[in-house]
Amino acid sequence: MTPRVRGRRANGEGTIRKLPSGNYQWRLTLGKAPNGRQLTKCGTEPTRTAAAKALAAAITDRNRGLLPDMNVMTVEQWLRSWLPLARSKLAPTTHANYVHLAERHIYPVLGPVTLQGLKPSHVREFYTGLVEQGYSKSVLRQVRAILCGALHDALLDEIVHRNVAELAQLPQAKPEREGRALHATETQVFLAQARTHRLGVVFEVAVATGLRRGELCGLRWAFVDLELGTIQVRENLPVVGGRPTPGPLKTKTSLRDVPLAPETLALLQAHRARQIEERAALGLPFDPEGHVFTRPDGSRLNPDHLTKLTQTIARQAGLGSVRLHDLRHTNTSLLLRHRVPPEIVSRQLGHSRVEFTLNRYRHIFADEGRAHAIGLSDLLAPTPNAHGGTP
Structure with a gap:
């Protein structure tokens, strides 16, 4: 019809x-x-x-009776119909994570409740249960975003008369794990251990540039200018459903050009030469526009493999727990320690706000505090004013 x-x-x-x-x-x-x-x-x-x-x-x-009766539609039924429609508004990794969180947390607890019967108290009790299980603020915020988004569209479709998820506030949850920045000596120890691995150069580039995991794995030679010494960040390789899937950059400001120091440029030039030899030894052609960091046969890396390798290298180096993303924190903190202007650092990281860079990624090392410790005599001594005199 x-x-x-x-x-x-x-x-x-x-x-x-x-x-x-x-x-x-x-x-x-x-x-x-x-x-x-x-x-x-x-x-x-x-x-x-x-x-x-x-x-x-x-x-x-x-x-045919295939559409559920809106009068008795459950939270799970609505979410299962809403999530595919929400795909176009979300990054691939975000959508995959929403599906996972719905399956793992929302359906078992709120799934059987009808949309019309869902109350703020149901949602608050659900959040409290997650807190009692030890889940972080990040998980709670994402779960709330799913419920708020789904119920917002249910409200627009006049299936419900209010968005109860917006009425239920999040309780206090376990604080998120803060990023770690390695100080200079720790970074040297980490990189020395990394160089014993075939993919050691990727960690050197990570520390030198602050590129994200997906940006490193998605980087292709077509976007590395070895003459000008610049990396053009244009592609991303997130993990969606456990598989590396080319996708858009994380934000609009993620599209950027990152200048390379001569030392980093030399690392990449040497890496390219080794890559050509490696392929030739396997009887494989070298793709001049292929991925920069690959498996021996030239196939792209799974970012999850790089994450696990980071943890392995850190343990072997005796550094405890270190995440791949911690190298981005390390890059930021070391650059700012060397008095690189925050605006430059923030732009190279692909952040939209300098305040976010300083609040989230800047770590003050212990020796920095000692270097700026000022005694009372110096603190109370007159200081020259703009005209050379003392106030």
Whole structure:
């Protein structure tokens, strides 16, 4: 049954309207809620033809009884229908994480509750349970984002009359693990151990540039200018569902050019030469535009492998727990210790705000505090003013 898209429509046919954005929204009435509000199913498509096809499919599903009764739809049913639609608004890694968190935490507890029966107290008790299990603020914030987003769209579709997730505040949770910055001596020990591994150079580049995990694994020779000494950060390789999947950069400011010091440039030039020899030994061609950090056969790295290798190297070096992301903290703190302007450091990291760089990534090393310890005599001594005198 193909819905009419122009003129007067019969009851149950649904409607299609053009949005200011140029897309087309289709809407099908499914019935009325106990409070008298109409219950609908809707969607947005780029063309009128596509909207008509989607509406026709929804009508078919309704007539076959495949659409759940909105009066008794559960939280799990709604989330399972909402998450695929939310994919276009989310980064691939974020969407995959939302699916995982819904399966692991939300469905077992809130899944059987009907949307109309869900109360703020249900959500608060759910959050409290996560805290008691020891989950961090990060997990709680992500779970809340899922519930708020899903119930917001349910509110727009008039399935519920309020967003109870927005009414339920998060309780105090286990603090997140703070990033660690290795001081200069620790960094030397770590890199010395890293050089005993085939992929040691990737860690040297990580410390020198502060690139993110996905940016390192997604980096290709096409975006390394060995003449100008610049890395163009243009691609990302996040892990989605356990598999490396090329995706967009984390933020708009992540697209940037990172200048290389001569020493780092020489490291990459030597690495490229070794890579060519490595492929030749295996009888494989070298791709001049392929990935910079790869397996011996030239295939791209799984970022998760790099994370595990970081932990292995740190243990072998006697440094305890060190994450790959900690090398980004290390790069930031060492640069700022050497008085590189914060604006430059923040831009090279791909941050949009200098304040975020300083608050999240700047670590004060113990010797910095000692170097700036001032005795009372010096502290109370007159200081020259702008005109050379004393105040």
